[in-house]
Amino acid sequence: MSEPILLSGYDAKRCARRIHNEWDPTIDKTEWVIPAGLQMRFDAGIAFETAVFTELKAALTEHRYVDLAGVRGKANAIAATVDAIERQVDVIIGGWLPDDPDGGRTGRPDLLLRTASGYVPGDVKGHKTFARRAKGTLTYSVLEDPASVLAVDGLGAETTARFDDYLQLAHYWRMLEALGSSATGSARGFIIGTDNVADLASSGRVLTWIDLAAPFFETYSRSRGAAKRSALERYDHEQGFRLKVARAAATEQPALVEPIFTDECESCPWLDHCRKIAGHDTASAQITSGRLSVREWAALGDAGIATVDDLADLDIGAGSFQAAYLPEVTHLKDPIGRLAVAVRRARMLRDGVAIERETTGPIGVPRADIEIDFDIEWDPDDHVYLWGALVHSKGAAPIYHSVVSWDPLDDAGAVALAEEFARWLRDQITTAEADGHSVLVYHYAHPEPSYLKRLLGEDEVADLLARFVDLLPIIRQHYFGLNGLGIKKVAPAFGFHWRDEDPGGLQSQLWLLEARAAVDELSRTVGQQRILAYNEDDVRATDAIRNGLE
Numbered sequence: 001m002s003e004p005i006l007l008s009g010y011d012a013k014r015c016a017r018r019i020h021n022e023w024d025p026t027i028d029k030t031e032w033v034i035p036a037g038l039q040m041r042f043d044a045g046i047a048f049e050t051a052v053f054t055e056l057k058a059a060l061t062e063h064r065y066v067d068l069a070g071v072r073g074k075a076n077a078i079a080a081t082v083d084a085i086e087r088q089v090d091v092i093i094g095g096w097l098p099d100d101p102d103g104g105r106t107g108r109p110d111l112l113l114r115t116a117s118g119y120v121p122g123d124v125k126g127h128k129t130f131a132r133r134a135k136g137t138l139t140y141s142v143l144e145d146p147a148s149v150l151a152v153d154g155l156g157a158e159t160t161a162r163f164d165d166y167l168q169l170a171h172y173w174r175m176l177e178a179l180g181s182s183a184t185g186s187a188r189g190f191i192i193g194t195d196n197v198a199d200l201a202s203s204g205r206v207l208t209w210i211d212l213a214a215p216f217f218e219t220y221s222r223s224r225g226a227a228k229r230s231a232l233e234r235y236d237h238e239q240g241f242r243l244k245v246a247r248a249a250a251t252e253q254p255a256l257v258e259p260i261f262t263d264e265c266e267s268c269p270w271l272d273h274c275r276k277i278a279g280h281d282t283a284s285a286q287i288t289s290g291r292l293s294v295r296e297w298a299a300l301g302d303a304g305i306a307t308v309d310d311l312a313d314l315d316i317g318a319g320s321f322q323a324a325y326l327p328e329v330t331h332l333k334d335p336i337g338r339l340a341v342a343v344r345r346a347r348m349l350r351d352g353v354a355i356e357r358e359t360t361g362p363i364g365v366p367r368a369d370i371e372i373d374f375d376i377e378w379d380p381d382d383h384v385y386l387w388g389a390l391v392h393s394k395g396a397a398p399i400y401h402s403v404v405s406w407d408p409l410d411d412a413g414a415v416a417l418a419e420e421f422a423r424w425l426r427d428q429i430t431t432a433e434a435d436g437h438s439v440l441v442y443h444y445a446h447p448e449p450s451y452l453k454r455l456l457g458e459d460e461v462a463d464l465l466a467r468f469v470d471l472l473p474i475i476r477q478h479y480f481g482l483n484g485l486g487i488k489k490v491a492p493a494f495g496f497h498w499r500d501e502d503p504g505g506l507q508s509q510l511w512l513l514e515a516r517a518a519v520d521e522l523s524r525t526v527g528q529q530r531i532l533a534y535n536e537d538d539v540r541a542t543d544a545i546r547n548g549l550e
């Protein structure tokens with residue numbers, strides 16, 4: 001008998017082509033080496049989940065939970081989960097629900113919680129789950145009493161921004177239903193995220209309840225243009241479609257979906273395969289900033305627009321094109337405006353243009369006698385370990401200055417390092433101004449002032465911030481970028497190039513981890529020098545941009 005098609009809790013939120021690739025027996029399943037940056041994210045997610053499980057267990061008396069995370073083998077884990085459900089254990093950590101072959105589901109919810117009327121699923125996520133909402137009400141529970149639902153006004157669970165969480169919980173909800181163990185009443189679940197609100201719970205950690213049956217999600221509707229649908233409705237649609245995709249793939253029928261490139265591709269094992277079959281010039285693969293949605297690309301594909309050249313040549317005002325395209329994207333607010341931006345990018349790509357000026361005339365950049373370009377690096381624990389500055393004094397070569405800690409920092413250490421940098425910067429300013437020289441400090445985007453404020457207090461650094469100039473808003477006012485307006489995309493257009501072949505904030509975090517872990521002095525020093533050179537290039541890039549704007 002052939003293998004039953006079972007999709008996981010992640011599949012309904014994943015690219016449908018990925019499902020095809022996984023189930024098509026004619027496609028070679030090649031070994032995927034997880035990129036180091038992605039592995040770092042996975043590791044952080046696992047560490048967070050473990051920490052939450054530990055907190056949860058500490059908050060409950062031992063008889064109220066069972067931790068199955070260490071049970072080896074699927075059959076054993078399922079048996080242990082079913083046993084815990086039959087014993088009515090309040091909290092089941094790391095369980096594995098029995099497969100649901102009729103629904104085509106398999107699934108391992110992080111948590112199962114017993115309520116008065118049955119079980120509900122929960123998951124742990126390394127992101128925030130709610131936000132301030134003037135008219136909102138957050139329903140939540142505390143770890144000590146997870147089944148008691150509390151409410152507070154002025155906050156609200158994230159919806160569209162965390163759609164993937166909803167789909168995953170909907171998957172587990174359907175599995176609990178198939179098992180006959182779901183709670184009665186409205187479909188629901190909860191997420192334990194990184195939100196830390198001391199007024200709600202002594203630990204600051206809460207379970208955020210999410211409603212799987214409420215119509216939160218704006219969706220394309222052929223009959224109504226746009227319709228609001230619930231997470232369960234959206235899940236049933238996405239899961240049902242992916243089951244069809246998997247069944248067609250497994251029986252070697254023609255693929256129901258072709259690759260459409262999205263942000264998900266960057267962390268997908270099938271990227272090389274999809275690039276090969278889609279071709280290098282596929283528009284969705286090449287236009288990576290301001291991406292169109294899968295539905296928009298699919299509608300363009302149906303209208304015969306597949307490559308960058310097709311898109312660059314598209315006359316979006318043509319009646320025949322709009323008649324075919326617009327009915328497919330009725331749920332979007334400004335589909336033609338969105339498409340026009342994509343067409344502009346396709347033309348820039350075809351013509352080899354990275355940024356385009358949107359204005360004419362001189363661009364006013366504030367100038368001073370002493371100019372300091374400034375950039376920071378932070379580690380995976382969000383501690384700033386390097387404060388770098390390039391000081392330009394008239395008539396002298398610029399001097400790079402750094403305040404750095406190569407040892408891992410705790411919160412107090414990060415504050416101390418920030419204080420050291422602030423002292424140095426203040427000294428530069430007061431000395432220069434005492435001599436009658438003006439001083440300005442240039443940075444690109446918000447992290448530099450944000451971290452300074454967060455670490456030392458806004459009032460305490462107000463004198464420094466008064467001299468800061470953010471170049472990004474100036475760039476935004478005057479330029480349009482093929483790949484956005486990040487410093488790595490903009491500086492090359494002003495003639496600046498990083499010495500490192502692979503510059504980037506995430507990469508620098510990896511170099512830092514490697515340098516910290518290096519067992520020999522030489523490797524450690526090489527890693528540290530690479531980071532310092534990268535940071536120095538960042539401040540030199542800021543210098544190149546502001547001087548190029550004149």
Ligand code: SF4
Pocket residue numbers: 015016017018019021258259260261262264265268269270271272274
């Ligand atoms: S590379 Fe992209 S298009 Fe291909 S399967 Fe992965 S996510 Fe889908």
